[in-house]
Amino acid sequence: MSASAMAALPRAGGLGPRLGLAILGLALLVALLGPGLVPHDPLVQELAARNAPPDALHWLGRDHLGRDVLARLAAGTRISLAVALGATLLAVGLGAGLGVVAEALGRGPSFLVFGAFDMVRAMPSILLALTLMVALGIGTWPLILALGIAFAPHMALVARAAWRRENAAGYVAAARVMGAAPLATTWRHVLPNIAGALVTQAAIIMPRAITTESVLSFFGLGVSPETPSWGRMIAGATRFAESAPHAVLAPVAALCLVTLGFALAGDRLRLALDPLRERGR
Amino acid sequence: MNHAFLHNATQAGLALARQALLLAGIAIAVFLLIRIVPGDVVDAMALEGSLDEEAIADLRADLGLDAGALTQFRIWAGRALGGDFGMSLRFDRPVSELILAALPTTLILAVLALSAGLALGVGLATAAVLWPRSPLPALVEALNLWSIALPTFCVGLASILLFSVGLGWLPVIGQWLSPVLILAIDNAGQVVKPLHEDLKEAATASHIRTARAKGLSPARIVLRHLLPNALTTVVALGGMILAGMIGGALTMEVLFGLPGLGTLAFQAISGRDYPVIQAVVLVFAAGVVVVNGLADLAQRALDPRLRR
Numbered sequence A: 001m002s003a004s005a006m007a008a009l010p011r012a013g014g015l016g017p018r019l020g021l022a023i024l025g026l027a028l029l030v031a032l033l034g035p036g037l038v039p040h041d042p043l044v045q046e047l048a049a050r051n052a053p054p055d056a057l058h059w060l061g062r063d064h065l066g067r068d069v070l071a072r073l074a075a076g077t078r079i080s081l082a083v084a085l086g087a088t089l090l091a092v093g094l095g096a097g098l099g100v101v102a103e104a105l106g107r108g109p110s111f112l113v114f115g116a117f118d119m120v121r122a123m124p125s126i127l128l129a130l131t132l133m134v135a136l137g138i139g140t141w142p143l144i145l146a147l148g149i150a151f152a153p154h155m156a157l158v159a160r161a162a163w164r165r166e167n168a169a170g171y172v173a174a175a176r177v178m179g180a181a182p183l184a185t186t187w188r189h190v191l192p193n194i195a196g197a198l199v200t201q202a203a204i205i206m207p208r209a210i211t212t213e214s215v216l217s218f219f220g221l222g223v224s225p226e227t228p229s230w231g232r233m234i235a236g237a238t239r240f241a242e243s244a245p246h247a248v249l250a251p252v253a254a255l256c257l258v259t260l261g262f263a264l265a266g267d268r269l270r271l272a273l274d275p276l277r278e279r280g281r
Numbered sequence B: 001m002n003h004a005f006l007h008n009a010t011q012a013g014l015a016l017a018r019q020a021l022l023l024a025g026i027a028i029a030v031f032l033l034i035r036i037v038p039g040d041v042v043d044a045m046a047l048e049g050s051l052d053e054e055a056i057a058d059l060r061a062d063l064g065l066d067a068g069a070l071t072q073f074r075i076w077a078g079r080a081l082g083g084d085f086g087m088s089l090r091f092d093r094p095v096s097e098l099i100l101a102a103l104p105t106t107l108i109l110a111v112l113a114l115s116a117g118l119a120l121g122v123g124l125a126t127a128a129v130l131w132p133r134s135p136l137p138a139l140v141e142a143l144n145l146w147s148i149a150l151p152t153f154c155v156g157l158a159s160i161l162l163f164s165v166g167l168g169w170l171p172v173i174g175q176w177l178s179p180v181l182i183l184a185i186d187n188a189g190q191v192v193k194p195l196h197e198d199l200k201e202a203a204t205a206s207h208i209r210t211a212r213a214k215g216l217s218p219a220r221i222v223l224r225h226l227l228p229n230a231l232t233t234v235v236a237l238g239g240m241i242l243a244g245m246i247g248g249a250l251t252m253e254v255l256f257g258l259p260g261l262g263t264l265a266f267q268a269i270s271g272r273d274y275p276v277i278q279a280v281v282l283v284f285a286a287g288v289v290v291v292n293g294l295a296d297l298a299q300r301a302l303d304p305r306l307r308r
Helices: A003-008 A015-037 A070-105 A107-121 A126-134 A141-168 A171-177 A180-218 A230-236 A246-274 B002-036 B041-048 B053-063 B069-081 B097-129 B135-147 B153-164 B177-202 B208-215 B218-254 B261-270 B275-302
Strands: none
Touching: A015 A070, A015 A246, A070 A107, A070 A141, A070 A180, A070 A230, A070 A246, A070 B053, A107 A141, A107 B002, A126 A141, A126 A180, A126 B002, A126 B218, A126 B261, A126 B275, A171 A180, A171 A246, A171 B153, A180 A230, A180 A246, A180 B153, A180 B218, A230 A246, A230 B153, A246 B041, A246 B135, A246 B153, B002 B069, B002 B275, B069 B275, B097 B135, B097 B218, B097 B261, B097 B275, B135 B177, B153 B177, B153 B218, B208 B218, B218 B275, B261 B275
């Protein structure tokens, strides 16, 4: 790749964003169609064919329990993306919701809520999610809850900054003078205006949630062991990396590709989703 | 002067008190969180071995697990303040001993990765400002994209597959080269872009124009006039990165089998070893709080504008 092409990567409109959107589109398609794409069952074990290399019938080979890697990859895409999406939505609701409501209600509630968020933020999100998973137990819903809580404070800070900026604007003062209640003003007038900032932050959180899900599953704390997520696939296959590298490579490549897709598509995604940002600059 | 000093000291004191309060809050939260867990170490042991009802009750009483949560917290917090985190439920050794044994590995990993990453990041950003027409600015973008796009977990696994399994150049377990390099490149990628932007903006300042007009060489301008002013940015980024790297270091330790706090946490989590989990989480949280506090103080010391 030439130097000028590399410089063009992160900008919207170049080759990079298109590549990123294509990767994300493909991942989304696989997640939606899921197991239907592959004529094998992701859960069926065939112990005689443990760690079998790729062949004409099983394009990506078998894992350490003789399960079809491609089928697990397709099923895992759905689970990994669904968990990350659920966690991101929870982080938006919890972080932005609590943050904006507390801020709208005044100094006392705001101090309490953001004090709690500061406490959560002092812990690295991976460590916090680990602790939460220890407390909640493994499973898909606890995982979404733990990830959502871990990423909520970042969302809250962005929401607060955006809310304060908007709150200083004339239209909020006008609504206040006309006698609108603070929460109603926030809901009806401020929220639509800060939605762009929230979406931008959500696009940053989503790939991090995907990675953290994989790390947690790798640590044995994510989704339940039989559920095929990328992290569970990596965790199971890493011990047999010497004899069956294909079973590790497939989920690792999927994980790298999707985070790369988010990074490449980043600017374009923001431009497309933010209603207020000027286009064509 | 004296008044200003008093003001600064008060500000710094307030900042420190806030950090201490945060840490206390985290301690309570971590303790309560771990207490919610359904099933404790005795349950886990009973599943594995053949403990009868009486032995289970005895073990609980021995480990102090039969007391109420509040009593347990009071006892635990009192001792923790004195550096005593109790006994590990699994290893039959004091938790503080396990932590102290694991701490050097984690510290060395973090310090190596941070210094190598800062050196690479600062060096590349400076060189890119000195030679703006070279491919270096593009390299800044590429390195930044690398650290955004590729989580260290991915890179670590890919490097195991490529260099250890595929090419056989490096052992999988117990080597330091891969984890340090992976974390350092990730850190450099986070530092290099904001620093490059900072230096480019600073290069348009009037005192730089004066320096250029009086004939100073570009290298001298960068070293004497630009870099010292960018030091606050470096310190701020360094603090942020060190705090952010903890998650990466934890994963790298487990991936590459280094006996640090991350590996200890990993073992403690799978063994339901609460005292160890609590202590490791607290040590990490304390580390983040201390690093943030130090970065804040260093920034105040370096940048007079922040003292007001």
